[in-house]
Amino acid sequence: MKNNLIKWKSQAITMKAKMTILKTYVLSKLTYHQYMDNLNEEQIEEINNMTRWFLFSSVKNTYTEERKYKTMMKIDRAYADWKEGGIKLWDIELRHIAFKIWYMNRLLHNNYNNNNNTLQEWYMEQLSRKKAHTSTLNDMCRHWGVFRVKFYQNHPKINELPDCIRNDNDEPLKLKEIYELMIKDRHPTPRRTEWQKLWAVRYNTAIPKVFININSISHQKGRNTLFRFFSRSLPGINHERDTRCKICGHLFRDPYSHLFTLCQDILDIEKTIISTVNKLSFIKIHRWSMDTKGSELLGFARL
Template identity: 35%
Template sequence: MPEILNTIRSSLVLWKTTDSTIKTKTNILKAFALSKLTYYSYVENFKEEELNQINKLVEWFLSAPNNKNASGFQVINLMRTKRARYPLKVGGWNIWNIELRQLAQKLWIINQFILALETKQTNSSHHKSWEYQIQKNKFTSRYLKENLDEWNKIRIKKAIFNNNLTSIKNENGQPLSLAEWYTTIQDQNPTIPKTEFQSSLNLRGYSYNQLFNNILKIKDPKTRDTMFRFHARCLPINYLHNKQCPLCKEDMSKDPYGHLFFSCKKTKQFIKINKLKNFIYITTGKGKNWHHTRIRQNNNFINRITPKLSPTAKKDQEVNADYANHRFHKEYFEWNYKAIDYDLTRSFAYRNLMALILHNIWIWICNQIYSEDPLTDESLSYSSLLKKWHKLATLEYIKKAKDLKNLSAKDHNNFKDPKILLTSTIKLRKTTANYYCIPESSLPNIISFDQFI
């Protein structure tokens, strides 16, 4: 086992130097590290000490800074192991539970054996031995007895009560794959763990029903990762709980996230709240989604942006269907937790834009806290953000146009007339412009597409 872990550690060190999202790191961890343990866990279970070593390696790869080695470094874990094992759609990291993974493998082996019984393909000697033990109900193999009992428990939970010994299949009539077995076992405990602060927000009306599902639909990987980490409470600022703010020197209480991103005086100076409101207004639909007025206050003009209510909005206060929901109704836009609650009905543009803004604020916070030579920029550059916004829309348009052209090359029946591709691309251009709330003229011309495809 030590040799295996050393091999895994050596391969992960190379990946550790890259700046990757949590989703990418998780996939790397499974493909290049944890999957190597598969062969060694078919029969024997890992010892507790071995499981601890594996978990420490996982914590180092996901939580430690990129420039820290796997050994001799005290990792400040960004997420507890129990919560990290849950899927991304509920705010976990989708890390394998090694013990459940081992059980899933054993149940998959038993299920494949029973499938062989069904199809009369028990050719191997151990299959014939197992078949005999089951027929006589006399078990000499502890492995078979223990895992057949576990297999029967799943069978009962799936309400399969026929007397015949048949393999457990999925909705498509195929035997469960290893991944499906793992999911089946994992689903026995549907509780979604939350941090203490997430639970307190939940009690105050901050919903988590579709929050992470909506975050996973954000187009740009980097901004999506930052928004996910923020809501999953796994940014490297958890150690700042109940400490003084490193920026404004005020007490942050139990919420460094809310303070650093929303309440900190230095952050407010950086984002210029009035410019932020105007930027959101011009990039998320202007008069289409918002009422915009200018009011005079103390010889200054202030942009007042009020959400425009949809005439078709659902009135059920439990659905969070629209801004009309009285629990979330705002006289004007405010920069706080509710501004990035993706369970509220928001436009495609709004969700992606807020992720872009939050990501750039996070870059600035990191620079101010961790850099030896912090930037002296006094405010967020909204002109740069606007360029990034248009670039994001353009890349999305080009990608979908490529997919459309490839589809037309394969599907000759639906694209017999060359004009169909042109019409579809024009429609795509309008749709993309509408989603990102930008003028069509800012996207590439149809004629110039050959340079992108």
């Protein structure tokens, strides 16, 4: 896992690209081992630490096992969907449990349709005798039972050897569906930053609406910059609080508000750039102001 992340670190530019690489080439490989092996707390923390390094640290930052890396957003926000200001980061522990539930559900489905392999037949024989001989089967039964009680109380208990739990399309629940039910139950509403709360009130705009429109922007770097701005996760400035601006020298509390909208030196440079571009190009640009009304601000979705 570490070698793969090191190899891909310099290749991913946007947050979405990083998440795609992380899930496709790294975390998904763990799935094939999860029905046999239980990840302990130390292993989960090691995976999370490497993930934080890959997603949130500088490209030049070399991974050091002894160092504890930090996120640029609260972890419950990171777990949320992109349209809610999150990055759909996996809760590794919960994903691990979801896989066990999914596997048990598939086992019941295959048994109901007389389509089990040798190992699955052995598992079902243990269940029919109401005595599981392996910790793997015990774990799957226990987690499936808890999941059934919480989300599908009317479904028969596992000792009745029922068919699997199905979704609204009458298909066996997919791993993704199981995980999403569990993560939304654990983190129903992502916490907003203080700035997001103030911005939503000031412009009378729901924050999810902002991210839905940002998510529709076709220009990758533009979409990435706006997403990081509104999610308060821009690298390089995110940690700066109650410090002096390196450009104008003024003291500021919020680096986002100051560097993007308040620093007069930056505004003067911006004014010159906009004037020059508009004279030389048929594509006209304008200064983005936080005083723009919410509906106009969301016009960035046309980029």
